[in-house]
Amino acid sequence: xNPAAAPRTFEVRxxxxxxxxxxxxxxxxxxxxxxxxxxxxxFRMDVVLDGETVVKLKPVFGYLHRNHEKIAENxxxxxxxxxxxxxxxxxxxxxxxxxxxxxxxxxxxxxPERAEYLRVITAELTRLQNHAAVCGFLLQDMxxxxxxxxxxxxxxxxxxxxxxxxxxARMMCNYMRFGGCRCDTPPGWxxxxxxxxxxxxxxxxxxxxxxxxxxxxxxxxxxxxxxPRELAINAGISGPMARASGVAYDIRxxxxxxxxxxxxxxxxLGDHGDVFDRYMIRxxxxxxxxxxxxxxxxxxxxxxxxxxxxxxxxxxxxxxxSYGRIESPKGELGFYLISDGGxxxxxxxxxxxxxxxxxxxxxxxxxxxxxxxxxILGSVDIVxxxxxR
Amino acid sequence: xxxxxxxxxxxxxxxxxxxxxTDPERLVTLGYPEERAPAKENARQFPFLVFDGADPQAGxxxxxxxxxxxxxxxxxxxxxxxxTKKPDHLxxxxxxxxxxxxxxxxCMSCQICVEVCPFDAIKMDQEFELATNDRFEGLLxxxxxxxxxxxxxxKLHPTDAAAIDARRAEELAKAxxxxxxxxxxxxxxxxxxxxxx
Amino acid sequence: MVSGIRNFVRESLFSSExxxxxxxxxxxxxxxxxxxxxxxGTRIALVSNAAVxxxxxxxxxxxxxxxxxxxxxxxPDLRLDFCSNVTGVDWPDRDEKVMVRRTVDGIEKEVTxxxxxxxxxxxxxxxxxxxxxxxxxxLRQRTSNRTTDVEVASLTPVWRSCEFQEREVYDLFxxxxxDHPDLRRILLWEGFRDHPMxxxxxxxxxxxxxxxxxxxxxxxxxxxxxxxxxxx
Numbered sequence: 044x045n046p047a048a049a050p051r052t053f054e055v056r057x058x059x060x061x062x063x064x065x066x067x068x069x070x071x072x073x074x075x076x077x078x079x080x081x082x083x084x085x086f087r088m089d090v091v092l093d094g095e096t097v098v099k100l101k102p103v104f105g106y107l108h109r110n111h112e113k114i115a116e117n118x119x120x121x122x123x124x125x126x127x128x129x130x131x132x133x134x135x136x137x138x139x140x141x142x143x144x145x146x147x148x149x150x151x152x153x154x155p156e157r158a159e160y161l162r163v164i165t166a167e168l169t170r171l172q173n174h175a176a177v178c179g180f181l182l183q184d185m186x187x188x189x190x191x192x193x194x195x196x197x198x199x200x201x202x203x204x205x206x207x208x209x210x211x212a213r214m215m216c217n218y219m220r221f222g223g224c225r226c227d228t229p230p231g232w233x234x235x236x237x238x239x240x241x242x243x244x245x246x247x248x249x250x251x252x253x254x255x256x257x258x259x260x261x262x263x264x265x266x267x268x269x270x271p272r273e274l275a276i277n278a279g280i281s282g283p284m285a286r287a288s289g290v291a292y293d294i295r296x297x298x299x300x301x302x303x304x305x306x307x308x309x310x311x312l313g314d315h316g317d318v319f320d321r322y323m324i325r326x327x328x329x330x331x332x333x334x335x336x337x338x339x340x341x342x343x344x345x346x347x348x349x350x351x352x353x354x355x356x357x358x359x360x361x362x363x364x365s366y367g368r369i370e371s372p373k374g375e376l377g378f379y380l381i382s383d384g385g386x387x388x389x390x391x392x393x394x395x396x397x398x399x400x401x402x403x404x405x406x407x408x409x410x411x412x413x414x415x416x417x418x419i420l421g422s423v424d425i426v427x428x429x430x431x432r
Numbered sequence: 433x434x435x436x437x438x439x440x441x442x443x444x445x446x447x448x449x450x451x452x453x454t455d456p457e458r459l460v461t462l463g464y465p466e467e468r469a470p471a472k473e474n475a476r477q478f479p480f481l482v483f484d485g486a487d488p489q490a491g492x493x494x495x496x497x498x499x500x501x502x503x504x505x506x507x508x509x510x511x512x513x514x515x516t517k518k519p520d521h522l523x524x525x526x527x528x529x530x531x532x533x534x535x536x537x538x539c540m541s542c543q544i545c546v547e548v549c550p551f552d553a554i555k556m557d558q559e560f561e562l563a564t565n566d567r568f569e570g571l572l573x574x575x576x577x578x579x580x581x582x583x584x585x586x587k588l589h590p591t592d593a594a595a596i597d598a599r600r601a602e603e604l605a606k607a608x609x610x611x612x613x614x615x616x617x618x619x620x621x622x623x624x625x626x627x628x629x
Numbered sequence: 630m631v632s633g634i635r636n637f638v639r640e641s642l643f644s645s646e647x648x649x650x651x652x653x654x655x656x657x658x659x660x661x662x663x664x665x666x667x668x669x670g671t672r673i674a675l676v677s678n679a680a681v682x683x684x685x686x687x688x689x690x691x692x693x694x695x696x697x698x699x700x701x702x703x704x705p706d707l708r709l710d711f712c713s714n715v716t717g718v719d720w721p722d723r724d725e726k727v728m729v730r731r732t733v734d735g736i737e738k739e740v741t742x743x744x745x746x747x748x749x750x751x752x753x754x755x756x757x758x759x760x761x762x763x764x765x766x767x768l769r770q771r772t773s774n775r776t777t778d779v780e781v782a783s784l785t786p787v788w789r790s791c792e793f794q795e796r797e798v799y800d801l802f803x804x805x806x807x808d809h810p811d812l813r814r815i816l817l818w819e820g821f822r823d824h825p826m827x828x829x830x831x832x833x834x835x836x837x838x839x840x841x842x843x844x845x846x847x848x849x850x851x852x853x854x855x856x857x858x859x860x861x
Contacts, residue, residue, distance in 0.1 A: 105816035110801075110825055122505035125542030149680050190445060197460050204472075211476040211556070217542050225547070229474060229591075242457075253444040256437035276710050276759050279790025292711075292759045356503065356548055363680020366714065366755050366765060377714050379753070382680065394714040394755075402793050431816060501843070510841035535841045572840040 070098065073413075077106050081184050081417040084427030088404075088416065095412045100405045107431035115391040120146055120221070120358045123391065128215040130393065131429040133173045136165040136206070137371040139219040144300060145367030145378035146221045150360040153350050158223035159302045160343040164236065165209070165218065166369075167332040167339070171243060172199040173372035174283075174325040174332075175250075177424045181322055182254060184421035185263050191254055198246045201239050208232060222353030233340055240336045247329055255326065264319035268407040268419035271316060278403045281396050282374025284423060287324045288316030294370040301369075306335045321422040359386055373397045373424055393432060397425040473589055476543050476556035478536050481578045484521055488579035493553035495520065496529040500545035500554055508538035509545065521600060522607040532575040537567060552596045555585050657685045660707075660766070668696055676769060686753070686767030691781040691807075694770050698787040701756060701766060709756040709766055712788035715795055717802035721775065721828045722748040748775045750804050754784060754791070772804065775827075783809035801826035 076087035085106035091099035111130070115123040127142045128135035140162055147154065154162075179195030203213040208229055210216040218225050254260050270280065275288040285292055293310045295303040311327035313320030360382045368377035374396025381390035400423050408416040451458045462469055483491035496513040512531035520526045545554050557580070564570030586593040654677070661673050664687075671693040676686045689697050701709045724743050731740045750772045757764030770781040783806035785791045795806045796815040803824035806812055814821060823830055834853055842850045 105818070108816040112801075113826055113830075118505055119503065121544065122503065125505055125540055125544065128542075129540075151680075194448070197458075200460065207475055208472040209474065211472075211474040211543065212541065215541065217544075226474070249444055249448075253441045257441050258434060258437050261437070274789070277789045278792075279712055279788065281713075290759060297762050356499070361680055363678050364684065365678075365681045366684060366767070368713065375713060377755070379714060379716055379755070381718060390716075390718045392714070392716040394716075398793060399790055402790060507843065507846060508841055510843055533841050535839065538839070538841070568838060568840055 069093075075413070075416075077103075082420065083180065083425055086420075086425065086427055086430070088420070090413065090416065092413065097408045097411055097413065097416055100408045100416065102401050102404050104401075104427065104430050107427045109432070111432040112391050112393065116388055119356075119386050120360070120388060121355060123388075124219070125215065125217045128217055129428055130395065130432065131371065131373060131376075131397070131426045132214055133176060133426055134169045134372050135214055135216045136169045136210075136218060137369060137376060139216065140166055140301075141367060141369045141371065141376045141378050143219040143221055144369060145365050145380050146360065148367050149363060149365040149380055149382055150221065150358075152222040152353055154223055154301075155347045155350060156302070156344055157227075157346040158348045160339055161224050161228070161348060162219065162301055163303065163306070164336060164339050164343070165206070165216075167336045168202050168205060168236070168239075170332045170372045171329055171336075172202040174329050175199050175246075177372075177421075178250070178322060178325055181318075181418070181421040182260070184417050185260065187254065187260075191250070194246070194250060194253070198243060201242070205232070205236055205239060208235070220349055220353065220355070221358065223347070223349030225349075227348050233343065236336075237340050240333060240340065243329075244333055247326065247333075251326060255323070261319065263418060264322060264422075265317055266315070267318045267411065267415050268422065269315065269317045270403060270407060274403060274406065275316065279399045280374070280403065281400070282370065282372070282424075283324045283328060284321055284374065284400050286310065287313035287320035289313060294368055294375055298368070300367075306338055308332075308335050318418055318422040321424075325424075357386065359384060364390075368394065371396060373426065373429070374400055393429075395429040395432065397423070398430045398432075401425060401430065471558055471588075473591065475558050476541055476546075477558050477560045478539055478541060478556070478562070478573075479534060479545055479554050479578070480557045480580045480584075481532065481575065482553055482555055482582055482585050483579050484582050486581075488576060488581075490518065491521075492528055492575075492579060493520070493551050494529050494532065495526040495551055495553070496532075497551070499548050499550070503544055503548045505542060505544060506538050506540055508535040509533070510535075521604060523611075529575055532578060534573045534578060535571065536562060536573060537571040552600075555589065555592075558588055654682055654685060657687070657766075661687060664697060664700065668693070668700055671697060673697070684765065684767060686769050688769045688771060691770050691772075694768070694782040695784065695787060698754075698768065698784050701768075702787055706761075707763070707766075708758045708760040709764065710788075711757045711759045711764075712754055712784065712790045713757050713765070714753075714755040715784075715791050715798060716753050717798040717804055717826065718751040718753060719775070719802060719827050720748050720751060722746065749773065750775055750779055750802055752781055752795075752798055752804055779803055780805045780807055782807055783812075785809055800824070803827065 071092045073090045073092055074087060075090050076082040077085040082088070085104075087103040087106075089099075089101040089103055090097055111126055115126060118126075124139060124142060127138040130138045146152075175195040176199050179192035182191040183189070206216055207213045209232055210218040210225070270284070270288045272289045275285045275290050280288070280290070281292070289312050291310065291312055294300065295308075296310060308331040311324050311331065313324050362382055362384045364379070364381040366377060366379045368375050370376075375394065376396055377394030379390070379392040379394065380388050383389040404420065404423065407419045411419070448458065482493050484493065485491040496511055498511050498513070501507075501509045501511045510531060510533040511529050514528045514530040517525035518528050541556070543556055546556055562571065582593070582597070586597070657675065661675055664671065664673055672690050673693075674688040676688050678685045687697075701707055723746055725746050726741050727744050728739050729742045730737055731742075733740065752770045754768040754770075755764075756766045756768065772779045772781060781804060783791065783795055785795060785806070786808065792810065793815060795809055796812060798804050799806060799809075799812055800814040800816055801824055813819070817825070825832070834856060839846055839850070
């Protein structure tokens, strides 16, 4: 049925230099991944080890690369929206929002207030389920096999149920549209969301009681993978990872996009910038998200959910460019669009937070053991759909 | 006390262990496939074509306008327009799809075809058990496999279907009124006020 | 050793420290004038943005780029310490219709003329300030053509966040960055021949059977079939 694909050529890498310490056997080169369970997807670390100590670490990725940007440049503006779901498949709603925000800025569209509330609610729910899952995975990487991850996933599933009844899909939501959201909430959804949010607070208490004071956890995370504040800023680290290093930067506060200026919430900051801080920052951010959600679910007004002027088909923004960014659960998620007035964007670029957060992976891991490198990678919080695009 | 944190955590585990047998909040596992989660109205899997009445050929709402084919992001729809026309629900002659294929192995369930369809002809199904041992033909759905009665749509998405049915009934009533008025007009021409269309 | 539970939440200060720079057109012009005064000899051009006027940009030639970048990062009232986004844009050669003033038969009038605009590659940097909360300042570096001279200055020595992103631009667009510490392909494998984000990139014939071909996919299928039937 399927005609054989044309043969491809691959270049063979030159054989290693004889003076290379890896070659003479004093150092050991290990390829950690891409099918390693601790690498969170098809991610590979080219590690050179001296005994158990990491002396060199090069992240290698691209196994999931499908050139999403090129696909988007050959698709209509609307047609790229479902593809953004597949970037960070844990947080499809925030990816939708970042893209919709950039296009709205480009085309000068207004978003009705109810849609803004729905965006905040879905984005904060996304943050909750992402952080819960990440904390679970991080603990799993440290050897807390199963239990915390399953607790986190049980809670995450309740939020995914909410997403499914609102948007039709658990993960590939495809919910936002330029100028609003695709559909209004089904009857009873807001009450259901309120009860999930209330239950989530209890889950957080339990989750922290389970492990946050566990001596093994403290020993494995405190003082490991320290990211200094200056390096974090200079290397463009964003999101919980930067805040764990004490960088007071949260785009919800800085850009005040959407209606975040109407909500009161604090931004937790870490002092040490180690793995433990990154773990705790996520736990604390979940509490702040619960505050935002409580207020948003209480105050959400009635009204339309999409700008009636927004066109679904034949959408052609005027020529120009725009850069829009939001605080996604992983960090700063940006979209850069150049329009030439045509139906497809001329340039479509994604600034993926987990890709840029990997820049300093080697710095964090040098001098640590392999087991620490795994934990450090877990605390960076990457999703390969977004890293590779 | 060293080890206190561990004991504290073990207490939580013990509570959960006991609770997972008694507390309905913690009984989250379903025994699929005997037990199934209740279907959600908005849930979507893959598209199907709606037809009215009993005959999938005659009642097919699709008029082969090919908008969904053009807008589909992964280009998984193939439509070939018919040479002849058939009457739609208002009696107007319309084209129909001679071929309407959807490749489910390419479809990404994004629902854009449903949103852009001006004729309410394509909707999302909730069937997900589609495993097959033929990657190509096994997942390629042809027109006659895609056609589902309106009753199926009403069962899956009652709110949406009720609104669409009401609108279509209204259109039909308007068309019928216009037709009777037009039929009445030549016999007894009204001099000034034409019948409201 | 284990230091136990730490105290985290502090009321962070965002509202009090707002930078004056918000990208307004006058501010960008003032910034340009100031740059020209403080860094004499640099050539800087303003690039306006019709859709979002507050996101105009500064085009800098590669020879001056690093000095300008350092200045933007270190100037106390700007402190653009956070390079958020680095990306490439491909502008192929094209013929543009432009209105030109010409003297025709002794009368000056506006005539439409077709002008050939040579193509170039562009690298765009979006800069923000974490310290002061301002931005974005957008920098652009342009190559002189798309084939022989595709080198721009790497800004990785100024902002470490450019490291992977410049590698990506090199990988997908084929822009070379001088003084980049580790300029290798990042998303594609070593030995990949072309740069797929260029507008004139021709994908290899890796056609896979699809049951619903139309438009481009159909063309590709036909091309593939022809190449299979052609004698080798």
